[in-house]
Amino acid sequence: MPVARRSRNFYVSDKMGRLFNGVRNCMELSLFQGHFIFGRLENLLFLITAIISGLMLLWPMVVRGGIKEIDTREAVQLINYQDAVVLDVRDDSEFTAGHLPNAKHVPSEKIEERWAELERFKEKPIVVIYRGGVHSNKPTLFLKKQGFAHVVNLIGGIDSWKRAGLPMVKR
Numbered sequence: 702m703p704v705a706r707r708s709r710n711f712y713v714s715d716k717m718g719r720l721f722n723g724v725r726n727c728m729e730l731s732l733f734q735g736h737f738i739f740g741r742l743e744n745l746l747f748l749i750t751a752i753i754s755g756l757m758l759l760w761p762m763v764v765r766g767g768i769k770e771i772d773t774r775e776a777v778q779l780i781n782y783q784d785a786v787v788l789d790v791r792d793d794s795e796f797t798a799g800h801l802p803n804a805k806h807v808p809s810e811k812i813e814e815r816w817a818e819l820e821r822f823k824e825k826p827i828v829v830i831y832r833g834g835v836h837s838n839k840p841t842l843f844l845k846k847q848g849f850a851h852v853v854n855l856i857g858g859i860d861s862w863k864r865a866g867l868p869m870v871k872r
Contacts, residue, residue, distance in 0.1 A: 785826035833860025
């Protein structure tokens with residue numbers, strides 16, 4: 702019998718060779734299956750998860766209508782270094798109770814009538830201040846439609862300005 706005469710090392714290496722051939726065949730089979738992106742359940746679940754994650758990341762931008770929002774630190778930088786115009790769109794009573802220094806006041810519901818007052822500021826950045834907690838994109842979107850170059854909303858409105866301890870004036 703030729704198998705009985707083989708040395709132990711040769712028998713082991715022959716056994717390992719068959720084992721490696723089996724592993725290689727399994728790998729070829731799984732590689733072949735991997736070519737079909739929708740063929741495996743794991744790939745399909747991954748694809749669905751990636752699509753849902755992407756949509757969740759884009760949702761806030763879609764809801765805001767592409768309006769940029771800035772925090773108080775960025776607003777102060779715009780006002781101090783780029784001579785930004787502060788536009789307060791709150792009601793008259795809220796404005797007289799306290800507003801930012803040098804703020805222009807045009808109530809949100811009158812922006813379409815009075816936007817011409819802001820025409821000379823078309824090329825300057827405009828920081829829109831609204832009542833905290835109540836976010837209205839109407840003035841910002843309207844100004845963008847009228848050709849204003851750089852219009853942004855203050856995140857948190859006047860409440861975030863107060864919380865930061867930044868200057869306010871009363872009329």
